[in-house]
Amino acid sequence: MSTVAPLIEVKNLQKFFGSSSKPVRAVDDVSFTIQPGETLGLVGESGSGKSTIGRALLRLIDSTSGSVTYRGEDLGSASGSRMRTLRSKLQMIFQDPYASLNPKMRVRDILGEALQVHGLAKGKEATAQRIAELLQLVGLPPEHAARYPHEFSGGQRQRIGVARALSVQPEFIVADEPLSALDVSIQSQVVNLLCDLRDQLSLTMLFISHDLDVVEYLCDRVVVLYLGRVMEVAPTETLFSRPLHPYTQALLAASPKPDPLLKTTHIPLKGDIPSPMNPPSGCVFRTRCPYAIEACAQTRPEPRDMGGGRLKACIRDDIDTLTTP
Template sequence: MSDNLIDIRHLKKYFNVSSGLLHAVDDVSLTIPRGKTLGLVGESGCGKSTLGRVIIGLIKETAGEVFFNGEDATKFSGEKRAEFRRHAQIVFQDPFSSLNPRMSVSQLISEPLIINKSCKSKAELDAKVAELMDLVGLASRLTTSFPHELDGGRRQRIGIARALALNPEFIVLDEPVSALDVCIQAQVLNLLADLRESRGYTYLFISHNLSVVRYVSDEVAVMYLGKVVEKADNSTLFRQPLHPYTQALLSAVPIASVGPKKQRIILEGDVPSPVNPPAGCRFAGRCMYRQEICTQQTPELVEVEPNHFVACHCTGHLVRHA
């Protein structure tokens, strides 16, 4: 059995839009070890959600492979594909819009179990729903409540229970706390951490919020316009970011107890369009280290020190000066 539950190779997702081909995910290779959390961070529109959806097969990839437990899930069909879809689940950002308002808590949590014919009797179904509600911290008195009667935290617990119903191994958490009040965010993050600990889940945790990603992740990947520009273990990335974009992102948020105080780097220029992007580094228009080569050749993601990957032509310079 491979140590990496997820192993994505050269994954691409392009959308045909009126102005051309939108490169939402462009040649992304990543691994996620079993039982670990990979944080995926980047500004809105950089392709995080698309990547998460393509990995679990909700959206068909344009090219590339997604190895799950050592097998290429993009080639699965029939029962094998159905099994993969059970093992790879997603929790969405906005639990309100992702839950049918006309269904009660027990109906919402039963739904995936009924669709997948997971229970042989009504009694077994009720017992499973009660078990899932308990697991995610929903009081049994809420069984007959409807989503609009609950606060955002409880609604998100329903979303999590639905994702857990079919005993997944891998869960994409797509901004799971971004729509919640700050104090409720911590409760839901702790629930997710406890579940990972007790059940051994593997997470892809997507967020635009660096503080949240730092709190939950073992490793962190930074995305910019469809590409992963840096990946490292959590402490390395926050202590010694090497890509100019990561450095700018980190300089913009006050994160306590991370290295020496850094001067804020103001990003200049606009985020370029992901439609028909030119060759070269996508960050070149905003980068203070830009060289001639940057607009001519696309930098590959390379390992510049053990388990620290950076896609930048000038990493030699960056390593020395970081």
């Protein structure tokens, strides 16, 4: 395990929506760390709480309980003025490039706004030069600064979203499913762009996705979520070669394989995801787990250390693991 202090530390994070008597448990007691320079993947089915965690990390929404610290500073207790200062270090790439850009603003105004708010460019000439640098950084011609968002393709819009996030020279970026609204043909371009920028600028990133192939390619470690709870945490290579939790095994087995002759053990999941308003007792995954026993309904498993930087939230140790050829 690394002895370097984490850049981001999440402890017992909870986010409930709705009434206090019948809350929707979107995020329920989640803890993890992100080391400086690391890309941490956050995976799980739709409704597992991935985007809610991403927004809570940046305090775009307030958490119900728990804490998020950046370089040891508790973001939940930071004042409004302090958070405005920290915004330049903590940025987000949003999921929908069509909805995240103001259609009434030219690209130069979208990028220039952040520079002006944080005082990162003095005067029109310095601002224009910085905007040109940002566009070139994400692979767009500087003359595109005069265009409106509707004049760009989805992939180009997402590049503008990346440029906007980078404009304030952040240290940490939450990428919230940045590929899901893009055509498959251009997803690889954005993935390669994120890889290059991460290495070039020494960025730390939380990469939220349901695309396991991209997560395997891009991320250093992975957190697996189910119904707002952490099921497993592991280094990427280890997780994909030998998943320990039945839910992780099922996710990997269900992922499309490029080689039709590649055979993996299929782990069948029973039923549908339960409602977060009424999660199962004990282990939240037990109602769909093929290995569930009576004790799973009585005990709520916490992620426990399995060695080698791995955590698993399962009371059973006798489950055969999925073997990837």
